[in-house]
Each structure stands twice: as structure tokens, then as C-alpha cells.
Amino acid sequence: MMSYRISQWLVDFASRRWSDHEETAREWRAELHELAALGHRGEMLRFAVSLAVSRPFFDRGIRITAAALLLAPVAAMVLWVLSHAAAIIFSEDLFMNIIGEWAFWLSETATYLAMLALAIWLALLARSWARHNPLRSPLALAVVVVIPSVPVLVFSASMGNMWRLDRALPELLIWPLGFALTLWAAASTKRRWTAWTIGLIGAFITAQVAIMSVMTHVTTPVDWAVSPLWLVSYFNYRAQMVNDVVSPTPEFYLMMTPYALSYVLTARRTPM
Amino acid sequence: MRITVPMARVLSAFLSDVDEDRYGLDLMRLTGLLSGTLYPILRRLQESGWVDAEWEAIDPAAEGRPARRYYRLTAQGADNARTALAELHAQTSTGTRTAGEVRPA
Numbered sequence: 313m314m315s316y317r318i319s320q321w322l323v324d325f326a327s328r329r330w331s332d333h334e335e336t337a338r339e340w341r342a343e344l345h346e347l348a349a350l351g352h353r354g355e356m357l358r359f360a361v362s363l364a365v366s367r368p369f370f371d372r373g374i375r376i377t378a379a380a381l382l383l384a385p386v387a388a389m390v391l392w393v394l395s396h397a398a399a400i401i402f403s404e405d406l407f408m409n410i411i412g413e414w415a416f417w418l419s420e421t422a423t424y425l426a427m428l429a430l431a432i433w434l435a436l437l438a439r440s441w442a443r444h445n446p447l448r449s450p451l452a453l454a455v456v457v458v459i460p461s462v463p464v465l466v467f468s469a470s471m472g473n474m475w476r477l478d479r480a481l482p483e484l485l486i487w488p489l490g491f492a493l494t495l496w497a498a499a500s501t502k503r504r505w506t507a508w509t510i511g512l513i514g515a516f517i518t519a520q521v522a523i524m525s526v527m528t529h530v531t532t533p534v535d536w537a538v539s540p541l542w543l544v545s546y547f548n549y550r551a552q553m554v555n556d557v558v559s560p561t562p563e564f565y566l567m568m569t570p571y572a573l574s575y576v577l578t579a580r581r582t583p584m
Numbered sequence: 585m586r587i588t589v590p591m592a593r594v595l596s597a598f599l600s601d602v603d604e605d606r607y608g609l610d611l612m613r614l615t616g617l618l619s620g621t622l623y624p625i626l627r628r629l630q631e632s633g634w635v636d637a638e639w640e641a642i643d644p645a646a647e648g649r650p651a652r653r654y655y656r657l658t659a660q661g662a663d664n665a666r667t668a669l670a671e672l673h674a675q676t677s678t679g680t681r682t683a684g685e686v687r688p689a
Binding site: 330335336338339340341342343345346347349358359360362363364365366367368369371372 | 607608609612618619620621623624627628631649650651652653
């Protein structure tokens with residue numbers, strides 16, 4: 313009796329690591345029942361231990377989900393780098409030849425537009441990846457999307473000024489927390505357009521607060537009256553000091569926001 | 585799909601009688617594989633469409649045991665399995681024979 317219970321516990325433990333765990337547990341319990349009925353205690357324990365120590369099987373959906381969640385933030389970063397590379401290769405020379413003094417501003421604008429286009433492309437891809445995610449809880453989806461982006465955010469923060477990372481801790485806490493709450497709120501909303509509106513506004517406010525937290529470390533005088541416009545001015549390069557201090561994390565936020573919203577809202581609405 | 589020696593054993597067991605439905609313990613006895621090796625192989629075969637799985641339609645109370653999950657090769661799976669085992673056989677008979685060599689059924 314004791315060996316039967318231990319075996320049951322082991323197969324339940326093992327099945328929880330598999331993607332279709334309820335069906336799997338039912339199947340293995342049926343096999344255990346047969347071994348117990350035959351009085352094959354040793355075989356029963358061997359059956360259960362073998363499953364408990366073996367590598368679990370994840371179906372294709374789980375593998376796609378894991379790959380998408382882990383690699384999308386990295387992809388966002390790579391696309392961000394490509395946008396800048398493209399701007400350096402094509403835009404500056406081209407714009408410099410044509411319109412001289414506006415070259416830099418046009419080049420930056422072209423970079424951000426390219427970035428936005430790539431961010432939207434990533435968001436469109438995310439729709440097909442999200443359909444494989446077995447999670448439907450808004451909070452769980454928000455957490456699993458945000459957590460893998462944190463290492464990339466830290467890396468992104470470290471790419472700015474060298475002094476920046478040690479002062480970026482509030483930003484590294486504010487953005488993941490605020491963005492997860494935003495995704496949670498958006499995914500909890502029934503209407504699609506309302507969800508997108510909440511998501512975009514929440515993402516904007518979160519990014520804005522995150523960069524304001526970085527600006528608190530600036531020793532030179534800062535005009536806080538215009539601080540609500542810093543995120544906007546970052547992308548049209550109207551506030552040079554803000555760009556110098558907070559770069560490049562706002563660009564990472566831009567790349568991540570459409571993807572994360574698209575992923576969470578699609579997964580939430582996909583039938584089980 | 586990569587055909588390993590344990591997978592070849594499972595395919596051989598299925599091909600020994602393609603019309604026979606098999607369940608986990610049955611396949612373990614036929615192949616000598618441990619449960620921790622067998623079930624991941626069955627899931628991979630299912631995912632690739634080589635094998636179908638179906639729950640036994642019984643009344644557990646009347647039978648005095650829970651329903652089993654039965655596996656059977658699909659028509660395509662049977663063709664693929666025969667081809668894969670034949671290829672494996674050709675490779676092993678021209679190369680060095682190993683202790684785990686498997687012949688097609």
C-alpha cells in the first residue's frame with residue numbers, strides 16, 4: 313500500500329512537469345493500478361521513479377511559447393540595433409547630401425520610424441506565437457511576458473553612459489512593475505480597442521515615470537515643468553540633455569510595447 | 585524525425601502487429617524500455633502524426649480498473665516507420681554494428 317502511494321505521488325509529481333499533465337497523470341495512474349493489481353511492487357516503483365527522474369516532454373506549443381517569450385526581448389534589441397545601423401549606413405549620408413543642416417534630425421526621425429515599423433512587425437509575429445500559450449490568466453500572462461525582458465532592459469541601460477547603470481535601479485524596478493500592471497489591466501479588459509488604449513496609455517506613463525526616475529540623478533539644473541514631455545521630446549530629439557541621460561532604454565520600451573500588448577491580448581482571447 | 589535506437593524499438597513493436605492497439609505497459613514489455621524513456625517517445629510520435637492515442641471506452645466501475653490510453657500507428661505513421669527502420673537497417677548493416685542495433689519488423 314505504501315509503495316502504491318509513493319508511486320502515485322511520484323507519477324503525479326512527474327506529470328505536473330509535462331505539458332498535458334492531467335491526461336498524462338490519468339494515463340500513468342491507470343498503468344500503476346494495473347501493476348498494483350498484479351502485485352508487482354518493484355515494477356510499480358521502477359515505473360514511477362523512471363518518470364520522476366526523466367526529462368519531461370513539452371509539446372510544440374510549449375516549446376514555441378518558451379522560445380517566443382525568451383527570445384522576443386532579444387529580438388527587440390537586435391531590431392533596435394538594426395534600425396540604428398540602417399540609419400547610419402543610409403540616412404545620414406543621404407540626408408546630409410540633400411538637406412545639410414536638417415540631416416541629423418531627419419536621420420534620427422527615420423531611425424525611430426524604422427524602429428516603430430519593426431516593433432509593429434514584431435507585434436504581428438507575436439499574435440501567432442501567443443496562440444500557443446496555454447496561460448489565460450491576465451496576471452500570469454503579464455508576468456511571463458515582462459520577466460524575460462528584464463535582463464535585456466538591464467543590458468540596454470548599461471549601453472548608455474557608463475555611470476548610468478548604478479543610478480538606474482529605480483528605472484529597472486519601475487518599468488517592469490509598471491509595465492506588468494499595465495499588461496494585467498489591459499488583458500483584464502474585455503473590449504479589444506479599450507484594452508489597446510489602456511495598454512498604450514499605461515505603457516507611455518510607465519516609460520515616462522521610468523525616465524523621470526533616471527533624471528532625478530542629474531546634477532545640472534533640470535526644468536521639471538516640462539518633464540511630462542520628456543518621452544515625446546526624446547523621440548523628436550528636442551531635449552538633448554534628456555536623450556544623453558536616459559538613452560537608450562526609451563527605445564527598448566518602444567520596441568517592447570507593441571509586442572507585449574499584442575502577445576498578451578491575443579493569448580488572453582485564444583480559446584483553450 | 586530523428587530515429588534513435590529506443591524509438592526504433594517502439595516502432596518495431598507497433599509494426600509487429602499494426603492492427604493491435606498498444607498501451608504503455610504493453611509497449612514497455614515489448615520493448616524493454618523504462619517508462620521515462622517510452623512516454624517521451626510516444627509523445628514525439630503523436631506530435632509528428634505517426635501515432636494516434638485514444639482512451640479505452642470502458643466503464644471503470646464495471647471493469648474494476650481505470651481506462652487505459654491506447655496507441656496505434658496511423659497509416660502514414662506505419663509507412664514512415666517501415667521506411668525509417670529500413671533505412672536504419674541499411675545504415676547499420678553497412679557500418680559498424682552496435683549492441684543496440686534494431687532490425688525492422
